[in-house]
Amino acid sequence: MNSDALIDQVVFDADGLVPAIVQDGTTNEVLMMAYMNEATLRQTLETGLMTYWSRSRRQVWVKGETSGHTQEVKEIRLDCDGDTLVFKVLQHGGAACHTGYRSCFHRRFANDELTLSGVRLFDPDAVYGGKEG
Amino acid sequence: MNSDALIDQVVFDADGLVPAIVQDGTTNEVLMMAYMNEATLRQTLETGLMTYWSRSRRQVWVKGETSGHTQEVKEIRLDCDGDTLVFKVLQHGGAACHTGYRSCFHRRFANDELTLSGVRLFDPDAVYGGKEG
Numbered sequence: 001m002n003s004d005a006l007i008d009q010v011v012f013d014a015d016g017l018v019p020a021i022v023q024d025g026t027t028n029e030v031l032m033m034a035y036m037n038e039a040t041l042r043q044t045l046e047t048g049l050m051t052y053w054s055r056s057r058r059q060v061w062v063k064g065e066t067s068g069h070t071q072e073v074k075e076i077r078l079d080c081d082g083d084t085l086v087f088k089v090l091q092h093g094g095a096a097c098h099t100g101y102r103s104c105f106h107r108r109f110a111n112d113e114l115t116l117s118g119v120r121l122f123d124p125d126a127v128y129g130g131k132e133g
Numbered sequence: 134m135n136s137d138a139l140i141d142q143v144v145f146d147a148d149g150l151v152p153a154i155v156q157d158g159t160t161n162e163v164l165m166m167a168y169m170n171e172a173t174l175r176q177t178l179e180t181g182l183m184t185y186w187s188r189s190r191r192q193v194w195v196k197g198e199t200s201g202h203t204q205e206v207k208e209i210r211l212d213c214d215g216d217t218l219v220f221k222v223l224q225h226g227g228a229a230c231h232t233g234y235r236s237c238f239h240r241r242f243a244n245d246e247l248t249l250s251g252v253r254l255f256d257p258d259a260v261y262g263g264k265e266g
Contacts, residue, residue: 002245009240009247021154021163028161030154033217077238078247080230084166086238097213105210105219107142112135114142114211 003045007038011082017053018085022096025074025088031096032104034061036085048073050089067127069093095121136178140171144215150186151218155229158207158221164229165237167194169218181206183222200260202226228254 012018017035024031034052036044040060043051050071054061064070075088097104099120106118145151150168157164167185169177173193176184183204187194197203208221230237233255241250 005245005247006242019152019166021166023161023163028156028163030156030161030163030219032212033152033154076242077250078240078242079165079237080232080234080239081237084238086163099213101213104212104214105217106213107211109139109209109211112138114138117210 001046003042006045006076006078007041009078009082010038010041010085012038013083017055018083020050020052020085020087022050022071023086023088025090028088029103030105031071031089031091031102034063041085044073044087045076050087063096064092067093067098069095071096093122098124100124100127134179136175139178139209139211140174142211142215143171143174143218145171146216148188150188151216153183153185153218153220155183155204156219156221158223161221162236163238164204164222164224164235167196174218177206177220178209183220196229197225200226200231202228204229226255231257233257233260 010018016037019033020036021033022031035055037053040051040053050063052061070092071089073087074090077086095102100122101118101120106116107114108117143151149170152166153169154166155164168188170186173184173186183196185194203225204222206220207223210219228235233253234251239249239251240247
């Protein structure tokens with residue numbers, strides 16, 4: 001694969017990062033957003049598995065490496081000014097969020113209240129034993 | 134409306150901004166991503182119209198103020214760590230992108246090529262005469 005036709009058009013921010021919005025490839029539900037640097041974007045393109053740069057842990061983060069809940073790339077889109085990516089994925093294991101919810105966006109704001117919305121698919125303590133991924 | 138139940142949970146970045154992912158409320162297509170500060174998030178909640186902080190122009194940006202292509206808020210979600218918002222909207226005028234495309238994510242990467250994907254709904258020169266919005 002030649003990834004340069006995409007990477008050359010990506011405008012990385014001052015920290016060398018680009019936000020990656022992740023959608024379920026079937027339902028279009030937004031599952032999460034995380035960040036990639038050039039190396040992890042290239043790794044994502046080459047392996048077909050979503051690979052981020054963890055800003056908090058300052059390390060390469062192959063999504064699902066610990067939990068088995070990997071994300072298989074189905075479609076890649078770049079926005080008009082090149083500073084944001086959308087990936088449509090096949091979410092293995094059903095849950096994208098380390099809290100056990102399908103989507104990280106499981107808090108809904110309505111009627112002046114923030115409430116949980118969505119089903120918890122696994123118990124994070126049982127899966128990670130304290131580790132993210 | 135009391136917006137504080139949401140705003141108190143939002144983790145703004147070092148520049149005081151939070152990314153807002155915008156989805157079509159019917160199809161779940163991701164239309165764009167832009168940034169809000171606390172004031173424009175509050176304005177969005179109070180008016181029901183998507184209102185951003187333009188990082189390039191350094192000013193409040195009521196989406197559609199120039200073009201008429203406003204975005205009416207239908208649903209609001211916050212992610213697990215509070216640093217990203219999703220808004221589902223009714224996109225008036227059909228096109229979210231200032232280039233005239235329905236979505237800003239109208240470039241698709243496949244087979245080592247970045248190609249245009251989607252229909253251009255209007256001619257930006259005719260709508261803006263050089264101004265964004």
